[in-house]
Amino acid sequence: MPTNGNAGAALAAYGSRAGMETYVFCPEDTPEVNVREIALQGAKVWRVNGLINDCGKIVGEGKETMGWFDVSTLKEPYRIEGKKTMGLELAEQLGWDVPDVIFYPTGGGTGLIGMWKAFAELEAIGWLGARKPRMVAVQASGCAPIVKAYDDGVDHAELWENAHTIASGIRVPIAIGDFLILQAVRESGGFAIAVPDEEIAAAQERVPDREGQLLCPEGAATFAAYLRALDDGRVGKDERVVLFNCGNGLKYPMPPADAAIDRHQPIDWDALARA
Numbered sequence: 319m320p321t322n323g324n325a326g327a328a329l330a331a332y333g334s335r336a337g338m339e340t341y342v343f344c345p346e347d348t349p350e351v352n353v354r355e356i357a358l359q360g361a362k363v364w365r366v367n368g369l370i371n372d373c374g375k376i377v378g379e380g381k382e383t384m385g386w387f388d389v390s391t392l393k394e395p396y397r398i399e400g401k402k403t404m405g406l407e408l409a410e411q412l413g414w415d416v417p418d419v420i421f422y423p424t425g426g427g428t429g430l431i432g433m434w435k436a437f438a439e440l441e442a443i444g445w446l447g448a449r450k451p452r453m454v455a456v457q458a459s460g461c462a463p464i465v466k467a468y469d470d471g472v473d474h475a476e477l478w479e480n481a482h483t484i485a486s487g488i489r490v491p492i493a494i495g496d497f498l499i500l501q502a503v504r505e506s507g508g509f510a511i512a513v514p515d516e517e518i519a520a521a522q523e524r525v526p527d528r529e530g531q532l533l534c535p536e537g538a539a540t541f542a543a544y545l546r547a548l549d550d551g552r553v554g555k556d557e558r559v560v561l562f563n564c565g566n567g568l569k570y571p572m573p574p575a576d577a578a579i580d581r582h583q584p585i586d587w588d589a590l591a592r593a
């Protein structure tokens with residue numbers, strides 16, 4: 319599998335549990351914690367001097383020679399079925415109802431496409447009515463092929479050159495399922511939106527501070543996008559909105575917190591209160 323980190327860790331864990339050998343390729347600047355997690359969970363893992371699409375090419379070429387089963391996004395049917403779980407659990411937890419809007423950090427797009435499939439299937443078996451959430455694809459301004467295709471009104475996205483963002487999980491310059499993401503977004507009456515890294519970083523600091531919820535940068539992008547959408551009126555203040563945080567914030571760098579106390583000195587309680 320080619321991965322920006324998290325999917326590779328999941329594959330390694332499932333593979334090891336099932337007694338299956340896994341080979342994982344990630345961009346060379348993938349956060350250290352992701353690469354170590356993949357290795358520790360039993361996969362063979364390599365850093366590649368390129369982006370996720372370059373890793374994908376290696377997997378494509380190695381398939382024949384090595385006899386691999388290709389687990390790249392949307393090259394097999396199982397991941398999309400698995401990611402439907404996000405839609406199924408959301409509907410279940412809302413008492414078989416759906417929110418008005420869903421903001422999803424979109425890389426390869428399996429999560430967004432999977433949820434949209436889940437809602438259609440739930441309607442087909444009569445567990446949901448016809449009302450569906452507006453699906454919003456959130457990308458980073460430094461890598462926003464889907465947003466560009468959405469804005470241009472086309473069905474396929476072009477390769478995004480020089481892709482860069484702190485939200486490494488959504489740094490996907492070209493997505494094989496681009497047309498499926500765009501179809502779900504348009505059918506649902508949603509939209510695609512890009513946010514700059516500064517707003518992602520600001521959201522990463524603001525949300526845990528107020529909500530007690532540690533966000534990964536990809537999840538923080540959805541909050542930044544939500545603020546923009548509220549501001550420009552694409553989402554109403556009273557609407558029920560779900561923002562997806564797909565990764566644990568503990569895996570990413572955090573600002574230092576290095577205040578200390580010398581227990582041998584008298585404690586300055588006023589200073590504590592002012593901190």
Ligand SMILES: Cc1ncc(COP(=O)(O)O)c(C=O)c1O
Nearest residue numbers: 324425426427428429487564565
């Ligand atoms: C934390 C995080 N959020 C979002 C995504 C994007 O997922 P998708 O492939 O469903 O677009 C990824 C992808 O690996 C990720 O690691």
